Amino acid sequence: MVWRIGSVLGVIGLLLTAGGQSFPTNTPLATAYNQGRHLALDPTTGWFHLVYASGDADASPIYYSCSVDGGDNWSPVEEAGQGTNPCIVCEGGLTWVSYWQEGAGRVLTAVRLGPGQWQTFEVCGASATTPPAMAVCHDPAAPGCEPAVYVVYGWYNPPIYWHISMRTVSLWAGASPEEDADVQGFDVREPSVAATPGGLHIPGEHVHVTYRVEDQSGHKVWYRQRIAPNWWDTPFEVTQSSGQYLPPFYPCIEAFGDSVFVVWRSRSQGEPGMIWRTQHHVDAPSERLWEPYQWVLDELTEYANCPQQATRWAHVWHERHTYPTEDIWANLFMHPPTIPIQEDESRFMYPNIVAEYSDDVEHTLALYTVWTSETPDPEYEVRFRRDLFHFPPADGGFKGFVYYDAQVGDSVRSRYCLARDGHARWRGYSVDFGRENLRYRLPYLNPNYDYKVMAVLFHTGSDTWEQSFAFDSAPVRRVRFAPLVPETVLMYIPREKYAKDCRADLEIAKLAGDYAVLAELKLFQCFPYRRNLDREGEEGGVLTQGGSALDVFPPVPSLFKQATSVTYTVAEPRHVAVSVYDAQGRLVRRLGSGFCARGKHTASWNGLDETGREVPAGAYLLRFESGGLSQTRRVVLTR
Numbered sequence: 001m002v003w004r005i006g007s008v009l010g011v012i013g014l015l016l017t018a019g020g021q022s023f024p025t026n027t028p029l030a031t032a033y034n035q036g037r038h039l040a041l042d043p044t045t046g047w048f049h050l051v052y053a054s055g056d057a058d059a060s061p062i063y064y065s066c067s068v069d070g071g072d073n074w075s076p077v078e079e080a081g082q083g084t085n086p087c088i089v090c091e092g093g094l095t096w097v098s099y100w101q102e103g104a105g106r107v108l109t110a111v112r113l114g115p116g117q118w119q120t121f122e123v124c125g126a127s128a129t130t131p132p133a134m135a136v137c138h139d140p141a142a143p144g145c146e147p148a149v150y151v152v153y154g155w156y157n158p159p160i161y162w163h164i165s166m167r168t169v170s171l172w173a174g175a176s177p178e179e180d181a182d183v184q185g186f187d188v189r190e191p192s193v194a195a196t197p198g199g200l201h202i203p204g205e206h207v208h209v210t211y212r213v214e215d216q217s218g219h220k221v222w223y224r225q226r227i228a229p230n231w232w233d234t235p236f237e238v239t240q241s242s243g244q245y246l247p248p249f250y251p252c253i254e255a256f257g258d259s260v261f262v263v264w265r266s267r268s269q270g271e272p273g274m275i276w277r278t279q280h281h282v283d284a285p286s287e288r289l290w291e292p293y294q295w296v297l298d299e300l301t302e303y304a305n306c307p308q309q310a311t312r313w314a315h316v317w318h319e320r321h322t323y324p325t326e327d328i329w330a331n332l333f334m335h336p337p338t339i340p341i342q343e344d345e346s347r348f349m350y351p352n353i354v355a356e357y358s359d360d361v362e363h364t365l366a367l368y369t370v371w372t373s374e375t376p377d378p379e380y381e382v383r384f385r386r387d388l389f390h391f392p393p394a395d396g397g398f399k400g401f402v403y404y405d406a407q408v409g410d411s412v413r414s415r416y417c418l419a420r421d422g423h424a425r426w427r428g429y430s431v432d433f434g435r436e437n438l439r440y441r442l443p444y445l446n447p448n449y450d451y452k453v454m455a456v457l458f459h460t461g462s463d464t465w466e467q468s469f470a471f472d473s474a475p476v477r478r479v480r481f482a483p484l485v486p487e488t489v490l491m492y493i494p495r496e497k498y499a500k501d502c503r504a505d506l507e508i509a510k511l512a513g514d515y516a517v518l519a520e521l522k523l524f525q526c527f528p529y530r531r532n533l534d535r536e537g538e539e540g541g542v543l544t545q546g547g548s549a550l551d552v553f554p555p556v557p558s559l560f561k562q563a564t565s566v567t568y569t570v571a572e573p574r575h576v577a578v579s580v581y582d583a584q585g586r587l588v589r590r591l592g593s594g595f596c597a598r599g600k601h602t603a604s605w606n607g608l609d610e611t612g613r614e615v616p617a618g619a620y621l622l623r624f625e626s627g628g629l630s631q632t633r634r635v636v637l638t639r
Contacts, residue, residue, distance in 0.1 A: 021074045023065065024378040026055045029084070031372045031382060032350040034308045035192040035252055036087025036098065036133040039370045039384075041354045043448050044092055044633075045554055046070075046529040048354070050370060051080060051088040051097050052382045058101040062086045064112070066095075071368060071384050078116045081108055085131030091138065091147045091448050093621075093634035096169065098123065098132040098151050107132045107153045109169050113583045114619040114636040115559070123151050123167045130154035130189055135255075137195030137205045138446045138502065147448075150207050152191045162188040164211055166226075187214040194255035198502020200283045200415060200443040204228060205502075208260045210238065210253040219247035221264050225286055236286035238262050238278060248276075254309040257404035257523070258282050258444055263296065263307040263315060273303030275317050275331075282444065283415070296331050297338065304329075310355035313401075314367055316341065318349050328371050332389060341367075341385060347374040348383075356527065357401040365389045365401070403451070406440060406521040408432040416440050416521070418505070429458045429486065433515040434508075442493070442523055443503040447631075449525050451493045453506065456520035458486040465513030471497045471504045478511060486519060496550065496626075529554065550576065552624045552631040559636045565604045566622055566633055570596050576626045578603045583619050591622075607637050614639075 030052040031038045040049045048067040054060050064080040067073060080086070083099035083106075090096070095112040107124040109132075123132070132153040149169040156162050189212045196206040207226040212219060221238045239248050251264040263277040275296040281289050296315050297304055304319040315331045328341040328351045342348045351371040358364040367387045375381055406416035409423050409430025418439040420432045432438055445451055459465050459481060468478040471493055481487050497504040510516040528551075552568040570576065577593040589610050591603050605622065609615050617639040624631045 021384065022373070023050075023052060023063065023074075023077065023382040025052060025063075025372070025380045025382055026378075027053055027060075027084075028347075028349060028372055028374065028380055029053060029056060030350070030380060031352055031370055032306070033085065033131060033190065033250065034306050034350055034352050035190050035250065036085065036131060037308075038086070038088060038352040039354050039368060040088045040090045040095070041356060041368070042090045042093065042095075043446075043527050044529060046527065047090075048368065049088055049090050049095050050074070050382070050384070051086045052370075052372075053084050053086055053099075056084055058083055058103045060084060062097065062099050064088075064095075064097060071386050074384075075115075080112070080118050081110050081120060083108065087132060087134050089134045089136040089149060091136045092632055094147065096134065096136065096149050098134050100128060100131040100153070105129070105155075107151065109134075109149070109151055111169075112619075114617075117618060119583070121169055123169065124153060124155060124165070127155045127157060128153050129156050129162055130191060133192045135193040135195040135207070137207075138197050138448055148195075148205065150193050150195060152193045152209055154188045154191055154211070164188055164191050164209060166193070166207070166209065188212070189214070190250055192251055192253045194253045194260060196255040196260070196282050196444050197446045198443050198498070199227065200258075200441065200503070206255070206282055208253050208255055210251045210262050212249060212251055212264075219249065221248045221251045221262065223253075223260075223262060223280070223286055225260075225282075233286050236290075238290070239264070250306050252308050254311070255282070256312045257402070257525075259312065259404070261309050261312065263309050265303075265305055265307055265317070273305060273319070275304050275307045275315065277307075277309065277315070279312075296333075306350055308351065308353055310353045310367075311357065313357075313365065314353060314355040316351045316353045316367075316369060318351055318371070328369065330367060330369070330387075332365065332367075341369050341387065342371065342373075342383070348372070349374075358530065401524060403523045403525040404444070406442070406523070408518050408521055414440075416442065421515075426458060429456075429519040431458060431517050431519045433517045434510070435515060437507055437509040438516045438518055439508075440506045440521060441503060442498075442506060445493070445498040445502045445504060446525075447495060447499045447502070448528070450495070450528050451498070452524045452526060453489075453491055453493060454520070454522045454524065455489045455508070455518060456486055457481060457489065457517055458519045459483060459513060459515075459517050463513070466511035467513075467516055468509045468511055470507045470509070473505075473507070480512075550624065550626045550631065552633055555622065555633050555635045558634070559638065560607075561638050563604055563606045564635050565602050566624075567600060567602050568624055569600050570598055570626070576601070576624060579623050579625075580605055581621045581623060582615075583621075588615060588620065605635070 051064050061079045062081045063077045065074045065077045080097045083101040086099040088097050098109040105126045105128045107128045109123050110118040110120040132151050135150045152166045191211040194208045210223045223238050224235045226232050248264040254261045259279045261279045266274045276293050279291045304317050307317040309315050313333045318326050320326045326347045327343040328348045330341050331338050349372045354368040356366040369385045373383050407414045421434045466480045469476045493504050508516045555564045555566045576596045578591040580588040617637050619636050622633045
């Protein structure tokens with residue numbers, strides 16, 4: 001079965017805003033291949049981070065730059081290492097870059113400690129046969145809940161032929177012992193990796209790997225999932241169901257919400273090329289519950305190449321209409337126009353994207369794109385562009401940007417439902433009901449993001465009724481409803497509820513009325529840096545819930561010589577400890593520890609250690625800890 005994607009622009013409003021800088025380079029492969037990302041957005045700061053190649057030799061510099069204003073201005077480029085085919089990830093104020101030295105067969109990973117300061121780890125010392133790809137994920141099992149960075153690459157080890165290996169890189173521990181995904185074939189190429197925090201039934205993160213294998217029967221795309229350390233499920237051939245989608249190339253994987261998505265290009269160069277995608281539930285075994293292939297392109301071209309997906313809505317690729325012209329195109333899956341991002345007589349190749357969604361009144365999806373462009377002088381350059389898409393509420397608006405949807409009202413209980421007494425159909429609504437309460441488990445929550453829950457409730461009784469809401473048994477709010485009127489409740493999940501295990505349990509209890517009733521349950525992911533410092537709550541139907549129990553905001557300034565300050569808020573009186581650590585995780589100074597009243601507070605550091613001596617210039621981490629919740633902000637001290 002193939003689902004055809006429509007090509008009508010419809011009522012989507014489109015505002016195009018170009019970025020303010022481009023970067024000269026000496027290679028047409030500056031942003032290739034996109035199995036490894038070249039553009040990353042740190043969810044906690046809103047900063048963009050860019051990496052690209054400058055040449056095609058092992059000694060070619062790998063260049064890095066960042067933007068703190070949405071891509072309008074970029075920092076001076078700095079060298080992150082030497083090699084080709086770099087990729088980048090960032091989370092929690094930290095940035096990692098991996099790259100390939102093809103001649104030496106080496107894969108290296110570097111973490112940025114401060115401006116121009118990089119600490120490098122050797123991931124593979126020899127026999128690496130493909131460029132690396134990376135994913136980063138908050139790992140609740142790691143010491144201090146540190147981010148875990150997964151680096152995958154192909155390598156050759158006779159007589160096993162080519163296979164895929166993965167290493168986990170930590171700023172504190174360096175490169176961990178190798179974890180072999182045990183992928184074997186005649187020729188394993190183009191690995192791509194993604195990660196999902198916090199399983200539904202198994203604690204810890206999921207790691208998803210896709211790759212292309214060429215064997216005696218041709219090219220195929222395979223998928224494998226690591227569901228616990230050193231525990232990989234059975235490999236699954238994604239492209240096995242129909243030969244018309246073959247041969248596949250350049251598979252790319254994206255994990256978002258409760259789904260993992262694989263996109264790839266079919267057909268060989270010189271023939272019509274198509275972009276396909278399929279999706280799979282995170283907790284399902286690899287061989288089960290894959291969706292039918294979906295057609296991302298809406299019509300044939302000379303060929304389409306190097307697809308990439310961001311979140312569950314946005315796709316980008318480059319395609320050729322008439323040689324040698326190549327353009328950058330995108331598809332927004334929830335409202336499916338196929339639209340040009342960059343189109344003229346030049347060659348634009350190897351696009352990479354970041355999608356950022358906003359739950360404001362304009363219901364905006366921002367698409368940030370980088371790619372390699374061929375120019376007369378210099379010969380090539382890396383370009384950045386920002387596109388804003390507005391979705392009117394009539395077309396779904398905020399509801400369209402769902403992180404995932406916990407289905408209710410079915411005869412088969414949702415995998416997210418822990419307890420209900422039954423289901424029913426009332427006045428057009430399918431509902432779960434409980435005589436006393438309903439309970440749901442909401443997994444896959446990353447503490448570097450904020451989350452909202454939207455619940456639609458409906459009751460058929462003739463009297464006013466009440467329900468209460470609790471996360472992990474801690475009461476949140478009680479709400480009174482009018483009879484026969486569906487009500488939408490929108491609330492934040494307190495971050496302390498999911499910081500340790502990446503999931504929160506929601507309980508809806510009956511206070512007055514016959515039953516606890518739920519008609520809809522959706523989860524939304526939000527960027528913390530968008531949070532308004534002066535806002536106590538957020539309007540949402542009849543219920544608002546002020547942000548997390550502990551919110552820590554970006555340092556001011558983050559680059560300092562004499563002193564820096566960090567504002568943090570607590571939703572209720574609680575104990576808070578603030579400490580400074582160096583880039584190796586060693587304690588530098590305790591800034592304070594004690595009970596804080598509800599509201600805003602400020603922690604300041606003047607660059608001195610516990611003994612009052614000045615510390616060396618470099619990157620440091622300010623860690624805020626309260627009731628099992630830990631948040632870290634990075635600062636850079638200059639002298």
